[in-house]
Amino acid sequence: MGFNVKIISTNISRAKTILHNGKDVKTGIFKVPTGDEVTIETYNIIGDEQADLIHHGGEHKAVYAFSVNHYDYWKGILANQDLSYGAFGENFSVSNLAEEDVKIGDQFRFGSALLEVSQPRVPCFKLGIALNNANAVKLFTKTYCTGVYFRVLETGGAQTGDTVSIEKHATHDISIKKLFQAYFDRNYVGLERGFSEALDLKELAPEWKDKLAKRLSITND
Numbered sequence: 001m002g003f004n005v006k007i008i009s010t011n012i013s014r015a016k017t018i019l020h021n022g023k024d025v026k027t028g029i030f031k032v033p034t035g036d037e038v039t040i041e042t043y044n045i046i047g048d049e050q051a052d053l054i055h056h057g058g059e060h061k062a063v064y065a066f067s068v069n070h071y072d073y074w075k076g077i078l079a080n081q082d083l084s085y086g087a088f089g090e091n092f093s094v095s096n097l098a099e100e101d102v103k104i105g106d107q108f109r110f111g112s113a114l115l116e117v118s119q120p121r122v123p124c125f126k127l128g129i130a131l132n133n134a135n136a137v138k139l140f141t142k143t144y145c146t147g148v149y150f151r152v153l154e155t156g157g158a159q160t161g162d163t164v165s166i167e168k169h170a171t172h173d174i175s176i177k178k179l180f181q182a183y184f185d186r187n188y189v190g191l192e193r194g195f196s197e198a199l200d201l202k203e204l205a206p207e208w209k210d211k212l213a214k215r216l217s218i219t220n221d
Contacts (some may be wrong), residue, residue, distance in 0.1 A: 111158025
């Protein structure tokens with residue numbers, strides 16, 4: 001990572017209802033930049049809303065960060081040079097947050113808040129809506145560059161321009177990218193061993209522990 005991570009844009013939104021394929025869909029994915037400092041609480045950022053609290057937000061997905069280094073790739077893939085920060089539903093668009101370097105359990109200081117890496121982001125159909133591309137979920141999954149979900153260890157405030165510091169390095173080698181790729185790439189080398197090691201991590205979110213346990217039971221049948 002470097003380490004030269006900085007908040008380039010802070011993004012929040014209220015949930016709203018849109019029409020998609022003839023149905024009303026409520027979503028909070030349309031994040032927009034704010035110049036104000038935001039308050040990071042245990043379960044979310046004040047002023048930011050998630051419509052589907054089963055799959056978004058909560059203790060282990062309280063804050064979502066995505067690297068601005070990925071934006072040039074997506075501008076090309078989507079043929080959209082006007083793609084703005086927050087387009088992926090991230091609360092913090094940050095520099096140099098490389099998924100291959102960020103490990104489950106790493107702790108970062110965003111402003112005065114202390115955050116802990118809990119899991120990769122698994123995209124849902126709403127990402128396709130936000131990016132106006134029906135293939136966005138498939139394309140996003142294939143990159144293995146998912147952004148990072150955090151739980152909040154210490155509440156606090158953060159804003160655009162803040163430097164992000166790493167407070168604690170995890171001692172294992174289960175990175176966000178490695179975990180996500182192992183789960184979605186059936187040809188990934190060391191699949192079962194990687195899953196077993198990840199399951200032993202107390203910092204890994206329960207959602208992912210369930211995913212890995214189910215996948216292991218299938219591969220062992």
